[in-house]
Amino acid sequence: MEKLILAIDTxxxxxxxxxxxxxxxxxxxxxxxxxxxxxxxxxxxxxxxRAHEERIDWVIQEAMKKAVVQHDQLDAIAVTYGPGxxxxxxxxxxHAVELAQKWGKPLVSVxxxxxxxxxxxxxxxxxNPSRTFDFPYLGLLISGGHTELVLFKDHLQYEILGETxxxxxxxxxxxxxxxxxxxxxxGPVLERLAVTVDNTDKYVFPRPMMKSGDLNFSxxxxxxxxxxxxxxxxxxxxxxxxxxxxxxxxxxxFKTVVKKTEKAMVETGIHHLLVGxxxxxxxxxxxxxxxxxxxxGGYVHFPALKYLNYDNAAMIGVVGAIRAxxxxxxxxxxxxxxxxxxxxxxxxI
Ligand code: KG4
Ligand code: ZN
Numbered sequence: 001m002e003k004l005i006l007a008i009d010t011x012x013x014x015x016x017x018x019x020x021x022x023x024x025x026x027x028x029x030x031x032x033x034x035x036x037x038x039x040x041x042x043x044x045x046x047x048x049x050r051a052h053e054e055r056i057d058w059v060i061q062e063a064m065k066k067a068v069v070q071h072d073q074l075d076a077i078a079v080t081y082g083p084g085x086x087x088x089x090x091x092x093x094x095h096a097v098e099l100a101q102k103w104g105k106p107l108v109s110v111x112x113x114x115x116x117x118x119x120x121x122x123x124x125x126x127x128n129p130s131r132t133f134d135f136p137y138l139g140l141l142i143s144g145g146h147t148e149l150v151l152f153k154d155h156l157q158y159e160i161l162g163e164t165x166x167x168x169x170x171x172x173x174x175x176x177x178x179x180x181x182x183x184x185x186x187g188p189v190l191e192r193l194a195v196t197v198d199n200t201d202k203y204v205f206p207r208p209m210m211k212s213g214d215l216n217f218s219x220x221x222x223x224x225x226x227x228x229x230x231x232x233x234x235x236x237x238x239x240x241x242x243x244x245x246x247x248x249x250x251x252x253x254f255k256t257v258v259k260k261t262e263k264a265m266v267e268t269g270i271h272h273l274l275v276g277x278x279x280x281x282x283x284x285x286x287x288x289x290x291x292x293x294x295x296x297g298g299y300v301h302f303p304a305l306k307y308l309n310y311d312n313a314a315m316i317g318v319v320g321a322i323r324a325x326x327x328x329x330x331x332x333x334x335x336x337x338x339x340x341x342x343x344x345x346x347x348x349i
Contacts, residue, residue: 003075003324006099007317008060010052010092011084011112012145013043014310017060019067019074020317023123027066028306028314031055038183042174045085052091060095063313071103076329078108078320080115080313082342083145089338097333106329108320109336111347115315116141116276117152118322119303122314131301138270140261140289141344143277144170144185147217147257149264150344152274155322158348161264162215169253170279172219176226176249180242191282194247199284202241203229203248207256215264222252250284258288262296271298276315281305 002022009016013036018028033043033051040047064071079096082089100107117139123129138161139150147169151159167175170187177186205225208218226249230238238245265271273293279285280302293300303315323329328349330336339346 003321004069004073005076005078005108005317005320005324006060006064006074007078007110007313007320008056008092008096009080009112009115009311009313009316010056010088011080011082012088012311013048014312015052015055015059016311016313017056017063018313018317019063019069020314020321022321023121023318024125024127025122025314025317026069026125027063028312029059029062029066030310030312031059032310034185042184043085045087048085049087049091052088056091056095060099074103074105076106076108076320076324078110078316078323080112080316081109081336082111082339084112084338084340086338086340089340093336093338097336100333106324107333107336108323108329110316110319110323111342111344112311112316113141113146113148113344114156114158114319114347116143117150117158117274117344118318119276119315120274120301122303122318124304129304134272136270137272137274138261138264138268139274139276140257141277142169142257142275142279144168144174146277147219148344149215149261151268151270156326156347156349158344160343160345161268162217162260164217164219166218166220167223169217169219169257170277172223172253173250173279175223176246179223179226179230180246185278187279187282190246190250191284193243194250194284197243197247199247199251200244201248201251202244205248205252207252207259210256210259215260217256217260219253222249254285254288257285258292261289262292265296265298271296273298273300275300275302
């Protein structure tokens with residue numbers, strides 16, 4: 001019988017809880033703080049902590065209620081312990097530990113990025129999508145905090161092939177949007193602007209690290225290229241060109257990501273791709289990744305948009321169920337601590 005898990009994630013600016021049975025989501029409740037952070041141009045840790053504390057009990061109760069589950073039915077409780085904001089992670093961990101002790105349930109710790117990697121396999125309550133695991137995969141994790149190419153060898157077995165040496169792709173999109181006068185999060189704004197000019201690459205910004213020979217990324221130089229271009233423009237010119245600037249910047253980020261993914265496909269011989277993380281919402285990136293997979297005779301799995309638009313606990317629950325199945329539970333729950341810079345490798349078995 002598939003494990004019944006209550007999962008909690010408070011890694012950044014969403015307070016999330018979910019109940020899953022194996023890969024099937026019985027409930028997923030998310031309380032987003034995006035509007036609270038918007039005016040500050042990014043996530044403010046102290047505001048995030050307070051908001052998590054105010055909402056977490058309600059979010060957990062709702063998840064249990066919607067799933068129509070009593071706590072004695074649960075097999076385990078899963079919680080994200082990193083990477084993320086330390087004071088935000090602590091809130092979820094503290095509640096998970098308390099509930100595990102109170103209800104006498106095993107506790108499972110999950111890496112947030114591991115959740116994103118598994119997110120294409122999250123199913124609705126009816127079991128869709130019905131895709132099965134067919135390892136190995138090449139995973140692209142692309143979010144506000146991460147840009148990583150991962151060799152996903154088997155369940156819970158990861159190898160990092162490449163990662164960003166400075167800004168993450170989503171962070172670069174957010175910073176570019178801010179430079180163009182928009183708020184957080186910037187990715188969706190750039191996407192909308194780029195669509196209005198058919199994703200034209202008018203300015204052909206540099207493709208960073210293309211010749212580096214490895215599978216790493218770097219996006220901070222690209223940001224500087226945009227800054228110089230914008231500085232030379234009058235306000236009027238900038239307004240006229242804004243969609244082209246947004247589109248060219250997005251294109252430089254995505255073309256770099258696609259090229260590096262292709263290099264990884266050639267080097268590993270793995271043509272089946274998984275894409276996870278907030279930036280994977282982008283339709284243009286999805287089209288590019290689908291074309292790349294097709295070119296090499298492979299396919300690409302994305303998460304259902306429902307489990308992608310926001311960080312969620314359903315993906316954490318799915319990993320939690322697999323870990324619980326393998327008996328990978330925390331022995332001394334009191335000792336579970338947050339690891340803000342937790343690497344996927346540390347979670348590999
Ligand atoms: O995974 P996520 O919700 O949080 C992190 O763990 O970072 O990702 C957030 C990132 C932000 O940088 C945001 O600008 C980006 O995902 N993002 C997008 C889109 N929607 C969100 N980037 C490009 N196009 C989008 N439609
Ligand atoms: Zn995330």
